[in-house]
Amino acid sequence: MTKQFEPVIVGFLCNWCSYRAADLAGTARIHYAPNMRPIRVMCSGRVDPQFVLKALREGADGVMIAGCHPGECHYVNGNIKALRRFILLKAMLRQLGVEEERVQLVWASASEGIILAEKVDKMTKAVRALGPLNWNEKVIGGGNGHKVVVAAPVAEEV
Amino acid sequence: MSEKNYPEGGERVGVYICHCGTNIAKVVDVEDVATWAGEQPNVAVSREYKFMCSSLGQDLIEEDIKEKGLTKIVVASCSPHMHEKTFRTACERGGLNPFMFEMANIREHDSWTTDDEVAATLKAKALTNAAIERVVHHQPLEQLPVEINPNTLVVGGGIAGISAALELADGGHHVYLVEREPSIGGHMAQLDKTFPTLDCSACILTPKMVDVDQHPNITLLTWSAVEKVDGYLGNFTINVRKKARYVNEEHCTGCGICIEKCPFKVVDDIFEAGLGERKVIYRPFPQAVPKYPVIDKENCAYFLRGKCKACQIFCPTEPNSIDFEQEDEILTFDVGNIILATGFDLFDVKQIPQYGYGRLANVFTSLEFERMVNAAGPTDGKIVLRDMESSPKSVAIVHCVGSRDENYHSYCSKVCCMYSLKFAHLVHERIPDADVYNCYIDMRTPGKGYEEFYNRLLEEETHFIRGKVAEVTDAARTPEEEGKLIVQVEDTLIGRQRRVPVDMVILSPAMEAKPDSKEVSQLFKMGCDFDGFFVERHPKLDPVATMTEGVYIAGACQGPKDVPDSVAQGAATAARVAGLINLGTVMMEPVRATISQDDCSGCKICNNMCPYNAIIFHEDRKVSEVITALCQGCGTCVAACPSGVISGAHFTNDQLFSQIEGILWDVRPEKVPA
Numbered sequence: 001m002t003k004q005f006e007p008v009i010v011g012f013l014c015n016w017c018s019y020r021a022a023d024l025a026g027t028a029r030i031h032y033a034p035n036m037r038p039i040r041v042m043c044s045g046r047v048d049p050q051f052v053l054k055a056l057r058e059g060a061d062g063v064m065i066a067g068c069h070p071g072e073c074h075y076v077n078g079n080i081k082a083l084r085r086f087i088l089l090k091a092m093l094r095q096l097g098v099e100e101e102r103v104q105l106v107w108a109s110a111s112e113g114i115i116l117a118e119k120v121d122k123m124t125k126a127v128r129a130l131g132p133l134n135w136n137e138k139v140i141g142g143g144n145g146h147k148v149v150v151a152a153p154v155a156e157e158v
Numbered sequence: 159m160s161e162k163n164y165p166e167g168g169e170r171v172g173v174y175i176c177h178c179g180t181n182i183a184k185v186v187d188v189e190d191v192a193t194w195a196g197e198q199p200n201v202a203v204s205r206e207y208k209f210m211c212s213s214l215g216q217d218l219i220e221e222d223i224k225e226k227g228l229t230k231i232v233v234a235s236c237s238p239h240m241h242e243k244t245f246r247t248a249c250e251r252g253g254l255n256p257f258m259f260e261m262a263n264i265r266e267h268d269s270w271t272t273d274d275e276v277a278a279t280l281k282a283k284a285l286t287n288a289a290i291e292r293v294v295h296h297q298p299l300e301q302l303p304v305e306i307n308p309n310t311l312v313v314g315g316g317i318a319g320i321s322a323a324l325e326l327a328d329g330g331h332h333v334y335l336v337e338r339e340p341s342i343g344g345h346m347a348q349l350d351k352t353f354p355t356l357d358c359s360a361c362i363l364t365p366k367m368v369d370v371d372q373h374p375n376i377t378l379l380t381w382s383a384v385e386k387v388d389g390y391l392g393n394f395t396i397n398v399r400k401k402a403r404y405v406n407e408e409h410c411t412g413c414g415i416c417i418e419k420c421p422f423k424v425v426d427d428i429f430e431a432g433l434g435e436r437k438v439i440y441r442p443f444p445q446a447v448p449k450y451p452v453i454d455k456e457n458c459a460y461f462l463r464g465k466c467k468a469c470q471i472f473c474p475t476e477p478n479s480i481d482f483e484q485e486d487e488i489l490t491f492d493v494g495n496i497i498l499a500t501g502f503d504l505f506d507v508k509q510i511p512q513y514g515y516g517r518l519a520n521v522f523t524s525l526e527f528e529r530m531v532n533a534a535g536p537t538d539g540k541i542v543l544r545d546m547e548s549s550p551k552s553v554a555i556v557h558c559v560g561s562r563d564e565n566y567h568s569y570c571s572k573v574c575c576m577y578s579l580k581f582a583h584l585v586h587e588r589i590p591d592a593d594v595y596n597c598y599i600d601m602r603t604p605g606k607g608y609e610e611f612y613n614r615l616l617e618e619e620t621h622f623i624r625g626k627v628a629e630v631t632d633a634a635r636t637p638e639e640e641g642k643l644i645v646q647v648e649d650t651l652i653g654r655q656r657r658v659p660v661d662m663v664i665l666s667p668a669m670e671a672k673p674d675s676k677e678v679s680q681l682f683k684m685g686c687d688f689d690g691f692f693v694e695r696h697p698k699l700d701p702v703a704t705m706t707e708g709v710y711i712a713g714a715c716q717g718p719k720d721v722p723d724s725v726a727q728g729a730a731t732a733a734r735v736a737g738l739i740n741l742g743t744v745m746m747e748p749v750r751a752t753i754s755q756d757d758c759s760g761c762k763i764c765n766n767m768c769p770y771n772a773i774i775f776h777e778d779r780k781v782s783e784v785i786t787a788l789c790q791g792c793g794t795c796v797a798a799c800p801s802g803v804i805s806g807a808h809f810t811n812d813q814l815f816s817q818i819e820g821i822l823w824d825v826r827p828e829k830v831p832a
Binding site: 046 | 237238239263265266267268270271272273274277278280281284285288676680683685686687688693697705706749767769770790791792793794796797798806809811814815817818819821822824825826827
């Protein structure tokens with residue numbers, strides 16, 4: 001039997017909600033996939049799309065951005081800004097041939113340890129099914145069958 | 159332990175892997191992680207230790223800094239929300255700037271979430287390595303001193319706000335108490351008795367209201383609302399709209415002759431819950447504080463038709479206190495802290511049409527019943543049906559109307575069981591031969607003396623039916639049901655549907671957040687949950703602070719609460735604020751953004767990004783600048799800057815990019831194309 005592929009997912013967790021949700025999941029001893037490696041940011045609004053691209057380029061198979069629920073942002077509406085950037089980023093990743101499930105934006109409040117754990121499990125499963133990303137061959141090398149002419153993304157109304 | 163020598167001038171990182179007893183070590187191979195970490199670039203010392211947070215663990219860090227010349231420290235242990243401060247202080251004692259430290263969370267985020275030792279150890283290495291690579295880029299930072307204005311704003315004059323205001327004022331601190339209604343007192347002023355002691359609500363509340371009125375340290379602003387909040391912890395500027403009362407507070411003696419002489423009456427929807435009437439110039443209730451009446455402009459004959467002026471004609475004061483020309487005033491003042499005690503509303507029972515409120519005359523809400531049993535209420539305390547004459551011979555009290563119900567509010571409103579029991583007791587007391595039915599889902603009576611009160615009601619022979627009421631109807635099926643209200647309920651204890659014919663039904667609605675709580679939370683720039691309740695900083699360890707420094711919450715605006723809990727929270731907020739006032743100056747986290755003034759292209763993209771309006775644009779130099787005092791450090795502008803010239807202290811791009819590289823140590827491609 002060949003060893004099951006275990007994806008590596010980088011998680012950008014906001015300090016106030018999702019990071020605390022992950023703390024709570026641990027405190028409550030909720031077991032979930034160890035594949036997500038968290039990085040703390042003060043707000044999901046701090047997640048520069050470059051962080052996501054950097055993580056994918058450096059070998060991550062997926063990236064999870066987790067913030068407070070809309071309307072509950074510690075910084076009023078940073079999560080909404082994250083959402084706006086995320087929509088644009090997704091449009092770009094689609095053109096690069098990166099599957100939708102690999103980069104996800106999720107909401108988890110500080111009390112939602114279980115929900116965060118479920119989302120990590122679900123995403124891990126989805127990315128595991130997709131297999132390794134292999135950014136260098138697949139995306140840069142055009143190994144996914146897409147032509148590597150990256151047209152300027154069309155500005156989307158968000 | 160491993161130790162290496164690095165040339166002088168280079169970074170010398172100390173890495174400490176904590177066992178946390180067996181909490182981490184049981185799943186993570188801490189020895190392996192420590193040995194491995196010792197081999198990483200820049201790492202000079204790597205150790206594992208049983209409890210890093212113990213004083214011996216901290217001493218290790220302190221000594222290593224001094225003896226081995228460490229420049230940066232990484233501790234891999236629990237969440238930074240637990241012990242970041244502990245280790246920062248240890249660094250400081252060792253002579254390092256406290257921000258030369260980074261924590262890797264290998265307990266909450268790793269060892270506690272899996273039994274897979276191999277995966278957990280791999281993840282621990284990734285998290286530790288991320289911290290090592292990040293910490294190399296850490297810069298020394300100084301905490302920001304902020305002076306605390308000793309004045310405090312309390313919003314909401316219910317029992318929670320009153321408690322907070324009095325505690326602070328008694329401690330010698332000035333308080334601005336802002337209340338939207340013409341009088342303070344809140345919901346508690348409407349109640350007849352308070353459970354479980356059956357204290358007369360007004361008797362215990364009004365002395366406190368009078369204290370507020372007469373306190374030299376309290377500026378009471380009723381019939382007022384906060385319109386604008388600027389600033390930050392220690393230095394808020396508040397704009398309050400003081401609505402025109404059309405009564406001059408300087409001249410008015412509160413004699414009440416104007417109220418007596420006013421020829422017009424309207425239904426009082428607010429204080430009397432629609433059950434009674436009030437004059438158009440009115441005081442909500444006799445003990446209202448302040449004593450000055452207010453003219454209800456919408457219904458006043460003078461404002462509507464330009465005639466009447468009865469109040470002015472009969473006003474005995476010299477000069478006359480009635481001032482039809484009075485206008486709203488905008489007051490501006492500075493405070494250091496803000497306490498929000500904006501209270502709750504009751505669920506609108508009309509949303510559940512099967513309970514018949516508004517359609518079936520003798521279905522009442524709990525607040526209507528409170529006013530009815532109140533000796534100062536519209537029926538002088540007599541329990542009557544909607545005809546305002548006949549007494550009911552049987553009463554059904556329906557619990558959980560709109561609460562514990564997925565269709566409306568899934569939460570438990572906490573106080574309804576207790577006040578429903580109180581209602582049952584009051585019916586027994588006033589109409590001894592009446593039958594009282596309490597239809598409940600679960601009886602929830604946690605609290606001092608609460609269970610005992612429930613037992614008392616069991617002895618008073620209240621009928622308890624365990625089941626959620628399906629319907630209240632007047633469609634009789636049997637002669638006994640004729641002319642009655644029939645409560646259709648499944649009695650889950652006997653496993654049978656029951657139809658209970660009664661004369662009167664009282665609905666106990668959910669407590670819910672004020673309809674404008676979202677706007678209020680935005681005004682004060684703090685969080686509000688899905689249900690509209692304000693969010694506390696930590697549900698257990700920081701229940702009255704919010705995520706916004708300097709803004710505190712007390713009472714039912716945070717979640718359903720009874721009187722003792724609201725009082726306790728009011729006092730707790732006062733204690734928190736008083737502590738800050740006594741300090742005079744507090745140190746703030748230096749996580750703030752700065753814009754390189756030389757490199758900014760002046761595109762202004764960041765200007766609108768900032769939720770705190772902390773970024774100003776200098777028209778003369780065509781560059782943007784962050785006002786450090788206003789910046790809260792979210793980093794949204796940093797991520798948005800197309801030129802990459804905004805730096806978010808302690809979360810810089812360098813630090814985060816290195817952290818990403820570090821966390822992916824095992825999967826990084828050999829050579830990354832540019």
